[in-house]
Amino acid sequence: xxxxxxxxxxxxxxxxxxxxxxxxxxxxxxxxxxxxxxxxxxxxxxxxxxxxxxxxxxxxxxxxxxxxxxxxxxxxxxxxxxxxxxxxxxxxxxxxxxxxxxxxxxxxxxxxxxxxxxxxxxxxxxxxxxxxxxxxxxxxxxxxxxxxxxxxxxxxxxxxxxxxxxxxxxxxxxxxxxxxxxxxxxxxxxxxxxxxxxxxxxxxxxxxxxxxxxxxxxxxxxxxxxxxxxxxxxxxxxxxxxxxxxxxxxxxxxxxxxxxxxx
Amino acid sequence: xxxxxxxxxxxxxxxxxxxxxxxxxxxxxxxxxxxxxxxxxxxxxxxxxxxxxxxxxxxxxxxxxxxxxxxxxxxxxxxxxxxxxxxxxxxxxxxxxxxxxxxxxxxxxxxxxxxxxxxxxxxxxxxxxxxxxxxxxxxxxxxxxxxxxxxxxxxxxxxxxxxxxxxxxxxxxxxxxxxxxxxxxxxxxxxxxxxxxxxxxxxxxxxxxxxxxxxxxxxxxxxxxxxxxxxxxxxxxxxxxxxxxxxxxxxxxxxxxxxxxxxxxxxxxxxxxxxxxxxxxxxxxxxxxxxxxxxxxxxxxxxxxxxx
Numbered sequence: 001x002x003x004x005x006x007x008x009x010x011x012x013x014x015x016x017x018x019x020x021x022x023x024x025x026x027x028x029x030x031x032x033x034x035x036x037x038x039x040x041x042x043x044x045x046x047x048x049x050x051x052x053x054x055x056x057x058x059x060x061x062x063x064x065x066x067x068x069x070x071x072x073x074x075x076x077x078x079x080x081x082x083x084x085x086x087x088x089x090x091x092x093x094x095x096x097x098x099x100x101x102x103x104x105x106x107x108x109x110x111x112x113x114x115x116x117x118x119x120x121x122x123x124x125x126x127x128x129x130x131x132x133x134x135x136x137x138x139x140x141x142x143x144x145x146x147x148x149x150x151x152x153x154x155x156x157x158x159x160x161x162x163x164x165x166x167x168x169x170x171x172x173x174x175x176x177x178x179x180x181x182x183x184x185x186x187x188x189x190x191x192x193x194x195x196x197x198x199x200x201x202x203x204x205x206x207x208x209x210x211x212x213x214x215x216x217x218x219x220x221x222x223x224x225x226x227x228x229x230x231x232x233x234x235x236x237x238x239x240x241x242x243x244x245x246x247x248x249x250x251x252x253x254x255x256x257x258x259x260x261x262x263x
Numbered sequence: 264x265x266x267x268x269x270x271x272x273x274x275x276x277x278x279x280x281x282x283x284x285x286x287x288x289x290x291x292x293x294x295x296x297x298x299x300x301x302x303x304x305x306x307x308x309x310x311x312x313x314x315x316x317x318x319x320x321x322x323x324x325x326x327x328x329x330x331x332x333x334x335x336x337x338x339x340x341x342x343x344x345x346x347x348x349x350x351x352x353x354x355x356x357x358x359x360x361x362x363x364x365x366x367x368x369x370x371x372x373x374x375x376x377x378x379x380x381x382x383x384x385x386x387x388x389x390x391x392x393x394x395x396x397x398x399x400x401x402x403x404x405x406x407x408x409x410x411x412x413x414x415x416x417x418x419x420x421x422x423x424x425x426x427x428x429x430x431x432x433x434x435x436x437x438x439x440x441x442x443x444x445x446x447x448x449x450x451x452x453x454x455x456x457x458x459x460x461x462x463x464x465x466x467x468x469x470x471x472x473x474x475x476x477x478x479x480x481x482x483x484x485x486x487x488x489x490x491x492x493x494x495x496x497x498x499x500x501x502x503x504x505x506x507x508x509x510x511x512x513x514x515x516x517x518x519x520x521x522x523x524x525x526x527x528x529x530x531x532x533x534x535x536x537x538x539x540x541x542x543x544x545x546x547x548x549x550x551x552x553x554x555x556x557x558x559x560x561x562x563x564x565x566x567x568x569x570x571x
Contacts, residue, residue, distance in 0.1 A: 014364065014367050017362050018353075018356050018364055019353065019355050097351070097353060099352075099353050102347075105317060105345040105347070106340060107369065107370070108337075121349075149395070184513070192549055262317050262318065262319065262336075263278075263319075
């Protein structure tokens with residue numbers, strides 16, 4: 001029987017899949033339950049306050065607060081997951097369990113390892129975003145076919161964070177920087193990245209800082225999808241900017257990985 | 264005559280200003296078991312990494328299977344098995360999964376990878392631990408799994424970097440037995456080790472490296488014949504008097520060596536040397552005659568001072 005070569009990144013990915021099979025239930029459950037808590041807490045609590053306040057919904061583009069927050073939850077879930085997956089597991093592959101060195105001894109290359117991990121992280125972001133979408137579909141205000149394209153946008157935003165962070169993690173000597181990235185990059189973006197209120201509420205300087213990162217662009221487009229108000233030309237620009245982060249991150253990560261594994 | 268499996272000439276590896284391997288020439292024939300011996304920092308692991316095609320050659324040439332390591336790394340790696348100094352096993356998945364997954368990295372079809380995994384479990388005596396998570400295995404089991412995993416692509420050349428370091432004697436003997444079987448099957452073995460008994464057991468031929476250079480080459484037997492005497496007499500004198508006794512041994516055997524706790528006399532006939540020492544009125548607290556070992560050669564060539 002003819003045997004067609006499996007692309008290297010997919011061979012690398014099968015390793016991640018095998019490990020994930022042992023813990024997927026926990027993972028998917030928490031991806032579902034965590035946004036559900038946010039939805040109940042923010043949607044019911046804060047939402048009641050916002051929606052009753054005259055004029056607030058105008059600022060939110062006519063949507064109810066829950067509907068406004070929903071795509072933010074979707075995309076920030078992917079961002080947080082991607083950030084975590086591109087830090088400790090990458091250092092583990094190089095320094096702790098050293099699995100990447102094991103792969104480097106096979107015909108696979110640094111590019112296969114990086115791209116394989118990237119594809120896997122995108123899949124993980126997709127699974128987590130799908131779990132969030134299930135939670136969102138439970139509520140009439142957030143139920144929408146727009147959730148499907150929003151899942152794809154989440155995956156792309158996940159990569160836009162995962163690949164640059166991975167490029168950094170490959171060269172990091174100690175894992176001490178990782179909690180700092182969580183505290184000073186991921187959490188601030190969660191709070192100030194346009195997920196929970198329009199950026200227009202913030203000082204102009206902070207707005208520009210938020211707009212420089214991929215998160216806001218992704219949330220913006222995901223929100224257009226779920227609220228049924230897509231601006232096509234702007235969508236292309238936003239997504240191209242998000243994709244650029246993923247692409248540059250990948251190129252640097254492959255270079256760093258090659259230097260690390262084949263020195 | 265076919266080209267040797269490994270041909271390295273004037274091989275150099277530099278990291279910045281530091282020269283790890285300083286112009287070595289090595290040839291390994293198909294089917295041979297070849298050893299790199301040397302103290303820590305001698306350049307053994309750097310050499311092994313170059314041969315494994317995971318470390319580019321700084322200068323000189325390196326050919327494996329007739330292919331240039333600089334340009335055909337992936338093709339060469341396809342035909343190698345590598346047991347690194349530190350295990351690179353996936354500790355969160357099972358023994359069995361580690362094996363067939365590694366086969367997938369070589370693009371073996373899934374069914375073939377699983378078939379070979381089952382065979383290798385048998386070979387490594389790990390069949391009853393097939394479904395254990397690797398994290399829960401003992402050191403010896405992990406090492407056996409590392410070797411089994413390195414065989415999943417049926418390599419023509421197996422590279423082992425300190426395969427038994429840190430293992431108990433039972434585990435070492437089991438590993439030696441497995442390596443011996445591989446050799447009988449025609450697999451070429453290249454290994455590094457700190458253990459002279461390991462080198463004597465496994466290697467047809469070896470080189471001693473020191474500070475990035477090869478300082479001696481030959482079979483274990485020929486190295487002993489060339490660099491040491493047939494026997495060694497070990498004399499222990501009362502505490503603090505070794506130093507005073509040593510000069511009085513002058514002329515006995517071929518050479519004497521003063522150590523902090525004893526004096527060694529290298530001689531063809533150890534008993535005769537001991538009789539001579541007694542005749543000179545020396546009264547050692549204990550005397551032992553033993554055969555010269557590779558360890559004597561190693562210490563002579565690389566010195567007794569710590570390398571790092």
